[in-house]
Amino acid sequence: xxxxxxxxxxALGLIRNGERIFISEGYDPVKQETFYRALGGxxxxxxxxxxxxxxEFQEEIQAELTNIKYLGCIExxxxxxxxxxxxxxxxxQCDFVDSKFxxxxxxxxxxxPHYKHRALWIDISRLKSGExxxxxxxxxxxx
Numbered sequence: 001x002x003x004x005x006x007x008x009x010x011a012l013g014l015i016r017n018g019e020r021i022f023i024s025e026g027y028d029p030v031k032q033e034t035f036y037r038a039l040g041g042x043x044x045x046x047x048x049x050x051x052x053x054x055x056e057f058q059e060e061i062q063a064e065l066t067n068i069k070y071l072g073c074i075e076x077x078x079x080x081x082x083x084x085x086x087x088x089x090x091x092x093q094c095d096f097v098d099s100k101f102x103x104x105x106x107x108x109x110x111x112x113p114h115y116k117h118r119a120l121w122i123d124i125s126r127l128k129s130g131e132x133x134x135x136x137x138x139x140x141x142x143x
Contacts, residue, residue: 013068014093014139022120023036024117025120036127037139040052053094054068066094069094128143
């Protein structure tokens with residue numbers, strides 16, 4: 001999360017394999033809720049959102065992307081860990097270059113030395129049923 005009052009620009013990649021998508025698991029300790037969202041991260045100054053998407057996948061899970069297609073821009077207002085957040089999401093549809101990622105159930109990766117995440121494949125039907133919480137909800141329009 002950024003400092004209070006800042007708008008964060010991020011690039012996220014929706015990777016679909018049949019009726020499942022590859023998403024990252026997060027946890028809000030204040031709400032005591034687990035949530036899921038597409039992988040990606042912050043766009044740095046002087047960097048395009050597409051370049052940021054490719055860099056973030058390389059840094060976080062050592063994955064190269066292909067078939068990258070821009071889907072749209074989403075403005076996301078939310079509360080996480082008791083703090084208001086504001087993101088501008090540049091959303092892309094993409095695929096993994098290496099087919100090994102499609103064989104995984106899940107993997108653990110680090111965004112920072114102190115914080116580990118899990119990424120996993122989840123059936124879209126389980127997200128639509130509410131069994132798993134997909135954020136932001138507008139992502140459903142792109143599935």
